Amino acid sequence: MVRSTCKVVVRLKPKDDPLDTAVQCIDNTAEPTLLVRKGADDDGLYQFSFTRVLNATSQGYTHEVCAREIVTSVLDGYNGTIMAYGQTGSGKTYTMTGPENVELDDSEMQGVMPRAINQVFRELKRRRVPDFKVSVTYVEIYNESFRDLLVPETKSSDIGVSERKNVVTLKNVSTPKCSTAAEAMEILKQGQHNRHVAGHGLNVRSSRSHTVFTLWIETIDADGASYAGKLNLVDLAGSERYTKTGAEGSVAKEAMHINKSLTFLEQVIIALSKKNAKHVPYRSSKLTHFLKDSVGGNCQTLLVACVWSEESQLSETLSTCRFAQRMMQVTVDAQKNKGGMSSVHGNLFKLDPVMQQYLEQMTAAAVAREKAKLYAEFGRRGGEEEGLADDLAPQEFLELEELRKK
Ligand SMILES: Nc1ncnc2c1ncn2[C@@H]1O[C@H](COP(=O)(O)OP(=O)(O)OP(=O)(O)O)[C@@H](O)[C@H]1O
């Protein structure tokens, strides 16, 4: 077990006025620091320490600092979350996916999500992993309802959080498998296209929902040991003040839901940051319930706190910094998930329930014979990827392989 705390990287959005010195950062020291002026007529400063503070950094460098290590650890079988948080228009979507009107596969401008996809498949190839399985889910929480961004026609009321052995999954969302980075990128693009966005006074393409793009990665090493990790990439919607955004109608209603769910997220982080908190209010919102196993605990977690550096946004910048400081007190006890995907995702790679019941009723010998038959019928021989056997966990494949030899 690796015990640590959540990491926080603050990213400043470039400012228009170089003379505006309201927010300053000092990064190249043992203690990266953000200095925030108290107010227009006050020379006093608030001082915050973070894991890193980034000012005017490229998308590539930001990925190196925020994501590379966590993505690598997911390939080793740990769970990881990279979550962008901050006021509306502060650069969360820019950081997680890339700027608007730029293709996701633009190698210079692409954000953490497409870079993580590329890193995963490049690393799998470099490590020469004998066998692996990658699948993705992409959902948004819009006005306190789940939407499957890959199959948007799915009824929201059919999608729900399921918890089993401290593992959180979503019922009735699509989980396509991908064998190449190009396939995963296509899925990301498709989901991106279906996301809710709208314009207001502080952002012409403001995210109106929280989105979570998850990569489920299972690897089998040369000794046949399987490890499974999930990587959550979260682009939250930003907090909004109506006086600044001028939001009206449906945009104002969305803002109400966004602000409310961010308040619940803050309450969860406050509880998690306390030692021996008696109750963590995960069930207060869809977002906090869904993220229950993805913030701290058995999950390497990094928050990218995005801030404006303009004087006009000082109070929101301060509130982001305070949330981010809390996050740094949340403990992480990450463990490798051995034994395949079923250890991180109860719903994936599971036998059909009728078949499961049938198999359970039989004697061990009969089970062995039946499994061998199933394998012969639906197995992956000759590169065939479809059929029931494809839904078996990799350790079941190995087991069946052994049975066939007998
Ligand atoms: N680091 C950056 N460098 C250059 N432009 C940036 C940067 N961060 C954000 N921007 C620009 O600022 C605008 C708002 O960014 P973005 O949409 O990412 O904000 P957001 O935090 O996702 O806001 P919302 O909460 O409303 O979705 C965009 O035009 C984006 O291109």
Ligand SMILES: [Mg+2]
């Ligand atoms: Mg956004």
